[in-house]
Amino acid sequence: MPYTYTHPRPALTVDCIIFGYDHRLDEADLKILLIERDIEPFRGKWALPGGFVRMEETLEAAAKRELREETGLSNVYLEQLYTFGTPERDPRGRVISVSYFALVNLRSEELAAGTDARSAQWFSFKDMPALAFDHKTIIETAVERLRGKVRYQPIGFELLPDKFTLTELQTLYETVLETSLDKRNFRKKIESYELLRDTGETQRGKAHRAARLYTFDHKRYKQLEKYGFLFEI
Amino acid sequence: MPYTYTHPRPALTVDCIIFGYDHRLDEADLKILLIERDIEPFRGKWALPGGFVRMEETLEAAAKRELREETGLSNVYLEQLYTFGTPERDPRGRVISVSYFALVNLRSEELAAGTDARSAQWFSFKDMPALAFDHKTIIETAVERLRGKVRYQPIGFELLPDKFTLTELQTLYETVLETSLDKRNFRKKIESYELLRDTGETQRGKAHRAARLYTFDHKRYKQLEKYGFLFEI
DNA sequence: GGAATGAAGTGTAAAAATCACACTAATTCT
DNA sequence: AGAATTAGTGTGATTTTTACACTTCATTCC
Numbered sequence: 001m002p003y004t005y006t007h008p009r010p011a012l013t014v015d016c017i018i019f020g021y022d023h024r025l026d027e028a029d030l031k032i033l034l035i036e037r038d039i040e041p042f043r044g045k046w047a048l049p050g051g052f053v054r055m056e057e058t059l060e061a062a063a064k065r066e067l068r069e070e071t072g073l074s075n076v077y078l079e080q081l082y083t084f085g086t087p088e089r090d091p092r093g094r095v096i097s098v099s100y101f102a103l104v105n106l107r108s109e110e111l112a113a114g115t116d117a118r119s120a121q122w123f124s125f126k127d128m129p130a131l132a133f134d135h136k137t138i139i140e141t142a143v144e145r146l147r148g149k150v151r152y153q154p155i156g157f158e159l160l161p162d163k164f165t166l167t168e169l170q171t172l173y174e175t176v177l178e179t180s181l182d183k184r185n186f187r188k189k190i191e192s193y194e195l196l197r198d199t200g201e202t203q204r205g206k207a208h209r210a211a212r213l214y215t216f217d218h219k220r221y222k223q224l225e226k227y228g229f230l231f232e233i
Numbered sequence: 234m235p236y237t238y239t240h241p242r243p244a245l246t247v248d249c250i251i252f253g254y255d256h257r258l259d260e261a262d263l264k265i266l267l268i269e270r271d272i273e274p275f276r277g278k279w280a281l282p283g284g285f286v287r288m289e290e291t292l293e294a295a296a297k298r299e300l301r302e303e304t305g306l307s308n309v310y311l312e313q314l315y316t317f318g319t320p321e322r323d324p325r326g327r328v329i330s331v332s333y334f335a336l337v338n339l340r341s342e343e344l345a346a347g348t349d350a351r352s353a354q355w356f357s358f359k360d361m362p363a364l365a366f367d368h369k370t371i372i373e374t375a376v377e378r379l380r381g382k383v384r385y386q387p388i389g390f391e392l393l394p395d396k397f398t399l400t401e402l403q404t405l406y407e408t409v410l411e412t413s414l415d416k417r418n419f420r421k422k423i424e425s426y427e428l429l430r431d432t433g434e435t436q437r438g439k440a441h442r443a444a445r446l447y448t449f450d451h452k453r454y455k456q457l458e459k460y461g462f463l464f465e466i
Numbered sequence: 467g468g469a470a471t472g473a474a475g476t477g478t479a480a481a482a483a484t485c486a487c488a489c490t491a492a493t494t495c496t
Numbered sequence: 497a498g499a500a501t502t503a504g505t506g507t508g509a510t511t512t513t514t515a516c517a518c519t520t521c522a523t524t525c526c
Contacts, residue, residue, distance in 0.1 A: 009242040059318040085292040208501040209492035442521040
């Protein structure tokens with residue numbers, strides 16, 4: 001059944017930039033989740049998970065649905081990034097893409113096996129394959145936003161598992177910000193925010209002194225946020 | 234001539250949040266440019282300038298065109314804000330709005346008389362009339378973004394005329410951030426960035442000591458920006 | 467033209483935050 | 497038992513931020 005309008009309309013899509021991080025890897029690196037396209041255009045090329053928005057769903061719901069359908073990921077907190085809409089960005093005609101991004105811990109998020117997710121894969125953002133559409137630009141925009149944001153909001157924790165060590169946290173920041181940080185000063189600063197709770201547990205199975213495990217106190221952060229609390233790394 | 238598609242498509246609009254500021258007013262206040270709608274829906278209600286995107290123009294070009302057509306304003310630097318797309322936001326059906334915002338000096342921007350701009354008017358953002366669609370939400374989002382942004386990027390200058398005094402600049406920051414700032418500390422900080430050029434001129438026609446007039450050195454800022462220069466008020 | 471007005475313009479000392487820097491402690495492996 | 501490896505900790509120097517009050521000068525008013 002065709003749909004007819006008095007004026008031409010662009011098509012509307014959403015795309016998801018999912019940042020993943022594996023704290024266990026020696027060569028810690030930010031990763032991005034891509035899927036291999038199995039239809040034209042750009043068949044066989046890698047692309048961001050995403051697709052067309054349905055008429056009755058919100059933009060964010062569309063992004064969540066496409067993400068789940070294409071990669072098996074669900075329950076991620078998506079945040080709107082930017083809307084891309086140059087007339088030439090899609091060879092099929094005018095297509096507007098509203099992009100969303102999210103941070104996940106790579107080890108705790110298994111890519112569901114039974115679905116379309118066969119073709120979903122993590123890529124180090126330093127070593128991207130050729131991408132469909134303008135997805136390279138979209139990813140660059142997302143990385144910029146992540147770098148800007150991670151310094152002023154405690155969102156880095158979302159990339160780590162529930163329990164993590166201070167060294168893991170520091171390495172994460174060093175990876176995302178591409179700098180090195182002083183261990184003592186970093187710990188002092190993190191401690192000063194009083195956002196971490198010592199679980200009492202320690203890391204096990206390492207061939208060296210076991211590190212304390214901490215969790216991020218989301219409730220406390222929400223409280224502090226209301227009163228103009230400022231976080232900064 | 235009708236346009237037909239195999240799947241339904243939402244309509245696509247742009248909306249502009251134009252912040253204006255008049256440094257000469259005693260009760261300095263942020264203003265927002267609104268137009269009175271002369272067609273349904275919401276006929277007679279105030280709304281953000283904006284309208285439908287044409288198939289061959291970029292989103293930003295559409296925003297600029299609508300802004301010019303409806304208010305006479307041109308040559309403003311628009312920055313994309315957010316995309317609003319809940320299914321119920323427009324009674325005519327599914328309409329997505331990509332919003333853009335800009336800062337202008339209210340005195341130097343005359344609202345062109347000959348155009349549709351008859352119905353364009355500045356409103357203090359503390360005293361908004363009832364607004365069409367979800368434009369209240371859009372404005373709230375824009376104000377939040379402006380407050381966040383003005384502290385870390387020297388965009389406040391766009392709200393002032395080309396030549397301004399340090400007191401005018403301070404009052405502007407106090408207005409936008411809704412705080413009061415120490416005069417000496419403010420001046421020290423501004424001076425430390427070396428982004429202002431003393432024009433050698435002074436303010437005239439005031440019943441008190443004349444203040445020095447400064448201009449913002451855009452070129453220098455662009456240079457510094459490349460090398461990771463950080464601005465903060 | 468002298469006095470009153472009112473904002474412009476200026477410095478310093480105390481407090482806080484940031485930075486640079488190196489050793490001991492705990493655990494595992496052999 | 498000892499080697500290997502990362503965890504964990506404190507201090508002093510430097511820089512940045514903060515709090516605070518008087519003099520200067522162009523205009524206006526008498």
